[in-house]
Amino acid sequence: MNNNKKQGVLLVNLGTPDEPTAPAVKRFLSQFLHDQRVVDTSRWLWCPILHGVILPIRTPKVAKLYQSVWMEEGSPLMVYSKRQAEKLSQLLDIPVELGMTYGNPSIFSAIERLMAQNVEELIVLPLYPQYSATTTAAVSDALTLAFKQMAEIPAYRFIRDYYDHxxxxxxxxxxxxxxxxxxxxxxxxxxxxxxxxxxxxxxxxxxxxxxxxxxxxxxxxxxxxxxxxxxxxxxxxxxxxxxxxxxxxxxxxxxxxxxxxxxxxxxxxxxxxxxxxxxxxxxxxxxxxxxxxxxxxxIPCLNDDELHIELMADLIGQYR
Structure with a gap:
């Protein structure tokens, strides 16, 4: 890797509905549960069950649960993920953008924002300490789909896990x-x-x-x-x-x-x-x-705790 190129960080988490409403939750769950990394059942069997049974029954219930945890600034996962990206960018003094595997902001839009800042090399950090095909590999799939829409793709490094860091x-x-x-x-x-x-x-x-x-x-x-x-x-x-x-x-x-x-x-x-x-x-x-x-x-998750941000910086530092 040529470290003279301008680098940027793509933080990726799973995603969250845009609002704690039934329509927003349905959109999010539909995209999430359509991913074969998450549910590998054959589509001809799974899709009728998903759209005919699961989404109609679960969506109103899940929307109410989201309403119970929603913060003034938005979904907790979104709020903390944004704080992580902001603090990490300040610590490293390089562009950091947040992308979600499902929902908004998309991985594609996050890469576009990084490239608009003249970033030439991406360091991709999925926020999953333990590797799983259902999460980490799904990020890799989404990254590939985003690159398919681009005439020129940036160089990138992918941090697979950090369960023992x-x-x-x-x-x-x-x-x-x-x-x-x-x-x-x-x-x-x-x-x-x-x-x-x-x-x-x-x-x-x-x-x-x-x-x-x-x-x-x-x-x-x-x-x-x-x-x-x-x-x-x-x-x-x-x-x-x-x-x-x-x-x-x-x-x-x-x-x-x-x-x-x-x-x-x-x-x-x-x-x-x-x-x-x-x-x-x-x-x-x-x-x-x-x-x-x-x-x-x-005991709350690490969220935007100072030591958590230092961990992310250390993970990214191996490629700088």
Whole structure:
């Protein structure tokens, strides 16, 4: 790579509806669930189910959930992602633009904005610490589709994962210790990762190995025993088996076995979003307390925390 060329950073996250309304949520979910990286069922079978059953039923429910977490500035994922891009640009003193795999701003529009600033080389950072075909590879696909629309494409480098990066582990540990200082240390720390169908892992997706290694490194950094920390998978959808253990079932078991207090975090998410602010912080808390648990402490994602921005800068620095 010729480092005399002007560089720019493309930060990529999954995406979010433009508004917490049923039409906006339907547009977003339709694009997201049409991606074969996300749902690999044959299109002739999946599309009628998606448009005839899933979207009509789920859209109003999901819109209400988004309304419950929506911030004054917009969707939490969008708000924190924009802050990340702004702080990273200030720290590195180079152009940084945000693109979403689904929804707005698109990856194509983000690349256009970078090239309008005379950027000749892109450093693409998908905000997924652990690699998965459902997320990281989907970014690569979207990048290729964007390039297909361009007469001249920029040189680029693609950061595939950072699940074991020392600054990532340090940032996670710092967020845990901060929670302990504010609320006290709970009986158990649960790391809840977004799930994928087990079949995907059986077919070669390395995501579960990355999640396990992140948890192991965090455990070592915090000095916790096997009885003080564990990991699970959340957000399963449909009838087939997903990666286990499941977050909800594990919380039920922990409560039933006498665990009174839980610290829970979502290391796979770079920004707080619907899955963390509603599914984990609200639904999982209700479930844990219904089953006999007493204290439930949700530890926020790294968001625009200073150490998180330093991690991104370090990841990008290897290509500068």
């Amino acid at each position: 020392p600054l990532y582990i340090k940032a996670l540990a710092q967020s845990v210790r901060r929670s302990w200082e504010e609320k006290g240390q709970a009986d158990y720390l649960l790391c809840s990762y977004h799930g994928i169908p087990k079949r995907y892992a059986d077919n070669g997706d390395v995501y579960p190995q990355h999640c396990e290694y992140t948890t192991k490194l965090l455990q070592q950094e915090l000095g916790l025993s096997d009885q003080q920390i564990g990991m699970t998978y959340q957000s399963r959808f449909g009838r087939e088996e997903w990666l286990q253990p499941y977050t909800d079932k594990t919380l039920e078991t922990l409560a039933a076995n006498g665990t009174k207090s839980i610290d829970i975090m979502a290391p796979a998410f770079a920004s707080d979003c619907l899955e963390t602010l509603e599914e984990i912080s609200v639904e999982c808390q209700d479930l844990f307390k219904e089953k006999g648990g007493e204290e439930f402490h949700y």
